[in-house]
Amino acid sequence: MSTTMTPTQLERFQVKLLKERADAEERFAEFGDVMSEVRAARSGASADDEHDPEGPTMTQEWSQRSAVLADARAELSNVDRALARIADGTYGICSRCGKRIAVARLEARPTAELCIDCARLVG
Numbered sequence: 249m250s251t252t253m254t255p256t257q258l259e260r261f262q263v264k265l266l267k268e269r270a271d272a273e274e275r276f277a278e279f280g281d282v283m284s285e286v287r288a289a290r291s292g293a294s295a296d297d298e299h300d301p302e303g304p305t306m307t308q309e310w311s312q313r314s315a316v317l318a319d320a321r322a323e324l325s326n327v328d329r330a331l332a333r334i335a336d337g338t339y340g341i342c343s344r345c346g347k348r349i350a351v352a353r354l355e356a357r358p359t360a361e362l363c364i365d366c367a368r369l370v371g
C-alpha cells in the first residue's frame with residue numbers, strides 16, 4: 249500500500265519534519281556541549297564525591313541532562329524515520345494496521361507511525 253496524500257501535502261510534511269529535525273539537532277548540539285562541561289567538571293572533582301551525602305545534586309543534574317539528550321536523540325531518529333517513509337511512499341500509513349493515519353493527527357504529530365486506534369491499543 250502506498251500513501252494517498254497529494255505531493256503538496258507530502259511536501260508540507262517534509263518541510264515540517266526538516267524543521268523539527270533542525271530544532272532537535274540544535275538542542276542536541278547545545279546539550280552535548282553542556283554534557284562535556286559537566287563531564288569535565290566531574291573528572292576534575294575529588295573521587296570522594298560519590299560517597300558525599302551532598303553529592304547527588306551533580307548526579308541528578310547529570311541524569312536530567314541525559315534524559316533531555318536521549319529525548320532529542322529519539323526525536324531525531326523519529327524524524328529520520330518519517331522522512332524515510334516520505335521518500336519510500338509509506339508516510340501517513342499506519343505501521344501496525346496499514347490504514348491511513350488521519351492528516352489532522354499528522355499535523356499535530358508529523359512523526360506518528362500509528363493511526364489513532366493503534367496508538368490507543370499500544371498505549
Ligand SMILES: [Zn+2]
Binds near residue numbers: 343347363367
Ligand atoms: Zn493502525
